[in-house]
């Protein structure tokens with residue numbers, strides 16, 4: 001990869017992927033496509049940016065030509081619970097952006113990374129250690145867009161040789177942007193509440209296991225897959241990747257090791273609970289490990305330490321700023 005365009009660079013993954021990619025490839029070699037606010041702090045000062053509505057193919061093509069892009073990270077999507085409240089928007093953002101990126105990549109010879117998700121599986125998929133190749137009949141529009149995305153990306157590779165690659169992300173836990181609308185976002189919000197000394201009310205019930213991943217590992221996966229030796233890839237769209245699986249009680253217990261007074265209760269959101277129940281409890285990521293060396297670094301304990309440290313420092317800085 002030399003010149004990279006991130007479509008949807010202001011979202012949960014994009015806002016951190018842009019920083020990591022720029023640290024590797026250089027600030028001016030990573031172009032951040034943006035659409036609607038909110039924008040990360042100093043977004044327009046950190047490197048080249050371009051306004052892109054991912055449903056407009058000409059805007060993507062113009063950016064690829066202008067910056068001589070060789071790799072597109074297509075991160076435009078509406079997350080699961082939000083998409084269930086507006087299925088047509090979920091479909092059009094997910095599918096139009098992907099088709100546009102694939103057609104531009106085919107015409108202008110770019111590689112394309114499009115994330116899939118554990119949401120690409122449904123109720124009749126094996127729940128534990130979900131296999132790489134198995135039945136995928138999700139019952140959310142988010143999941144349907146992910147399955148279609150996998151199939152279209154493989155089609156563009158087999159039919160026209162477009163270098164498409166993808167990973168199935170678990171729920172990603174991060175501390176730069178406030179994610180919203182995801183079924184797994186409880187595992188992010190719980191940290192903010194704990195560090196601010198507030199009670200947390202969990203929207204999914206105890207015993208609801210989902211695969212989760214800390215953002216640094218997710219970024220490693222998104223970059224390693226695109227740098228992998230293509231001759232070693234048996235699969236492309238999309239690889240199971242995993243690092244930890246937990247339920248609300250486990251993350252609550254881990255945080256209480258740092259905040260013994262922290263309190264969590266439950267107010268189950270039926271929509272999020274139904275989505276979470278349809279997803280796997282854990283994934284088998286053997287193929288990713290064997291085909292491109294996937295190896296996560298964070299487990300629940302290590303992630304909890306880092307999340308708390310980062311958020312504590314941020315709130316301390318904010319407090320000091322307010323006191324000035």
Ligand code: VAH
Pocket residue numbers: 079080081117118119142169170171172181182183184185
């Ligand atoms: C969501 N955080 O909950 C996203 C992700 C696997 C979960 O797709 O929609």
